[in-house]
Amino acid sequence: MEQSRVDFLYLNEQDMIDAGVLNMHECIKEMEAVFRLLSSGDYVMGGANDNSHGMLIDFPTNPVHESMPKDGPDRRFMAMPAYLGGDYKVTGCKWYGSNIANVDKGLPRSILMMTLNDADTGAPLAYQSANLLSAWRTGAIPGVGAKYLANPDSEIFGVVGAGSIGTSSAEAILDVCENIKTVKIFDARESTAQTLKDRLSKEFTSLDIQIINTLEDAIKESDVINLATAGDANPTIEKEWIKPGALFTVSSSGDFDPEFAIEKMKLIVDNWAMYEATIDEDHYPYYNPTMGVIGRQLLDWIEEEKMDSSIITNIGDIITGKVEGRTSKDDIILYGLGGQPVYDVAWGYRVYQNALEKGIGTKLNLWDKAYQAR
């Protein structure tokens, strides 16, 4: 049998931009498609229950070996593999390193790369810069949630955390919540808040965009609140601040009163099985404020017998109509997000298709003829 040549496409960050990675409106559509596939089961992720977020490499607080990296805010590596069916039928793996100390070196907090592979042969199709891919797909997920869960007449939008995820989430939520009039931005670094304000002001000229100084002000009158903090931030959300009907979309840490959250909020997540997979991968307590993920907080509350998992709903089951989402104007909703490799596969694949169509990227040859046939 003649050996087959393998080529694949390298897309650096500028290529990804040129191929449309920043098109939030399209990204939200893809993420909705992913949630439908999640609801129908047409995907495979890792772990014993085929629903793992990915495989974490983290470091000890006090390593025995002096040269070993030490644990720190956001410090980790993560491999996130998945197969996604539907119109995609492709496999991929996102792999990244994250360290908040990067910011002082002129580097993004996380540096991410995505590989897309032929689901049959495993041959690489594309190797992509995944910082924007990740930020946009992560931002689109609150957008999908806001589309299905926010009160349609929501007017005030509170942004807590204006970094890369906060930015893309804000774009997504503004894309779907057409009646927003006011945006209140809170970030521990005022310059970060200002960057987001400048950006949104250009894109959404009719909005009243305010930089505010306290977390409370970002929550109090808001109909939709997005939490996307970084590092060791873990904002305490006082129950007195929460407006009836409010939707919290939470991609990061968030310190909610357990009794209030369990009894007064509807608990909706991206994929509950993914959090259940965590039980095999980690130890109680699962919630860790430096890598805060609300679904892990729910795992802890279940472990502590404060609640059980029957009150948790998957957004995919709401989108496909299997389960009702918001049933009253006054429902307060906590929509907790952890990130899933299937999002990266979907958005990565669409951007790759765009790149192929437009002739963007660098074609790389793996081999003309493999050195070993078997």
Next chain:
Amino acid sequence: MEQSRVDFLYLNEQDMIDAGVLNMHECIKEMEAVFRLLSSGDYVMGGANDNSHGMLIDFPTNPVHESMPKDGPDRRFMAMPAYLGGDYKVTGCKWYGSNIANVDKGLPRSILMMTLNDADTGAPLAYQSANLLSAWRTGAIPGVGAKYLANPDSEIFGVVGAGSIGTSSAEAILDVCENIKTVKIFDARESTAQTLKDRLSKEFTSLDIQIINTLEDAIKESDVINLATAGDANPTIEKEWIKPGALFTVSSSGDFDPEFAIEKMKLIVDNWAMYEATIDEDHYPYYNPTMGVIGRQLLDWIEEEKMDSSIITNIGDIITGKVEGRTSKDDIILYGLGGQPVYDVAWGYRVYQNALEKGIGTKLNLWDKAYQAR
């Protein structure tokens, strides 16, 4: 803060060859260094016990969704991340797809790629074709075992499975076992056996190299036997065939009589904690002939209360002198291997260093200035 440019090196298969990936003698030295680091704990892998082989994506035998890939021989994707300390201090992730049906398409059974990353920032250092990297590091591991565990006067070497892993394992074992005079090659495909014979004949001109027709003939008089079968092969090794003092180095399936193995063989593995990690990642029975790994067979025997883990030794602890390996000329040793991402990190990093030194590879730019700073 000025944003920092990120570049990295792409090494295709030919680049990897030019940079020395096929230098088995050097690879064995690196793998010995890795085992010393494993014994001292200067590494981190994934999973709850930081010792996972990696994260598997596999497919159902009868998928509900018609377009989903079906389970089949060797069919899987695997993400294998690790940090390795010592002189390396680098992080990496191997990601591959495998499908025995590839062979009929003129492609290798597995197509593997390796990413190496700065352990502090997570920035990619290199993206490498990893077929030969994998095959050579996998082959070097039986070599390290043979160096420490084979009888020094071993003269007859049986090769069971002459594919890419069988080939590199044979090279490694011949590198360390200097008294081998006869090589007996058995493979289900005679053409595969012939390819290995031709290759070894060129490199080791004084050897008597025979292609044999039965498994029994490959085992019976052999002092060292390497098992590296592929697909759904699961060779049954009859205890009557086994010579006193024999060493089995096993990178694949192998059907040993449990009573004989437990009572008459010394059980040595690459890293027992890696197999323990499997308990979180999979369900009993852990041993699966289509992905046969002897360590998983041991897990099943423990689960079935045939043995306990106290009789298992890590090769790293033998190399560092913490535990004795062979104590008698007649010891029959089963050295079971599962593959670890730390091997890929080590060998990938050395080949990358060689490539830098020799100016091999394609420099790729990730960004001049990241689009988002945080």
